[in-house]
Amino acid sequence: MRIREYKIFLSRHLRITLEEAGQLSPGDFLEMVREVEHQRRLEQYPIIYRLGQIMCILSNSKTTRRKPEQLVGRQPEREERRKMTKKKGFYSVVLGDGEVYELAILNANMMEALEDEYDKSWGELFTNARVKVMKSMLHQMLKPNYPEITMEKVGLLLNTKVMPALGKIITDMSK
Numbered sequence: 001m002r003i004r005e006y007k008i009f010l011s012r013h014l015r016i017t018l019e020e021a022g023q024l025s026p027g028d029f030l031e032m033v034r035e036v037e038h039q040r041r042l043e044q045y046p047i048i049y050r051l052g053q054i055m056c057i058l059s060n061s062k063t064t065r066r067k068p069e070q071l072v073g074r075q076p077e078r079e080e081r082r083k084m085t086k087k088k089g090f091y092s093v094v095l096g097d098g099e100v101y102e103l104a105i106l107n108a109n110m111m112e113a114l115e116d117e118y119d120k121s122w123g124e125l126f127t128n129a130r131v132k133v134m135k136s137m138l139h140q141m142l143k144p145n146y147p148e149i150t151m152e153k154v155g156l157l158l159n160t161k162v163m164p165a166l167g168k169i170i171t172d173m174s175k
Contacts, residue, residue: 002112002115002121002122003108003111003112003115003122004112004115006021006029006033006108007021007022007108007112009033009036010029010032010033010036013036013040014032014036019109021108022107022108022109022112023107023108023109024107024108025105025106025107025173026105026106026107026108026111026173027173029107029108038076038078041076042075042076045075045076048072049068049072049075051072052068052069052071052072053068055068055071056068056071090102090103090104090105090145091103091105091169091172091173093162093165093166093169094162094165095157095158095162096156096157096158096159096161096162097156097157101142101145101146101157102145103138103141103142103145103169104141104142104143104144104145105141105173106137106140106141106170106173110137110140110141113140114133114136114137114140117136118133118136131158131163134158134163134166134167135151135154135155135158136151137166137170138154138157138158138166139151139154142154
């Protein structure tokens with residue numbers, strides 16, 4: 001699914017606005033999607049299990065004895081979860097001009113803007129990420145604190161010394 005679809009999924013199931021879903025940090029956003037999906041699987045399992053029982057009644061014979069679990073699987077178990085925390089604040093980074101900039105934490109709206117800009121899913125954007133994608137992402141993270149910043153200026157601020165630090169910050173944001 002794309003970020004927009006996940007936002008609609010959360011909005012529908014949690015009765016929150018798309019804007020509220022978009023303001024969540026990436027880690028919290030994905031954790032909430034996982035939790036809602038898990039809850040839905042738990043709600044659906046009794047119905048699926050009953051269908052498995054009916055299938056067993058119809059297909060079992062004296063020689064073959066199947067159990068519903070063999071047909072429909074076991075009850076869904078919770079995946080290993082990270083602790084859900086609401087991150088407030090920012091990340092500081094020294095960019096190409098030697099100045100310290102405060103980067104906003106990526107939220108679903110920023111991620112969606114990047115997906116729309118490149119017409120690719122979030123995961124595809126970072127498989128062998130291109131400099132253009134890194135530049136757009138840095139622009140998205142700078143805009144909340146520096147609304148006047150242009151893509152041209154971001155291009156000047158992003159250099160080979162900054163890229164590893166930016167990659168680490170983005171990785172840390174999703175933890």
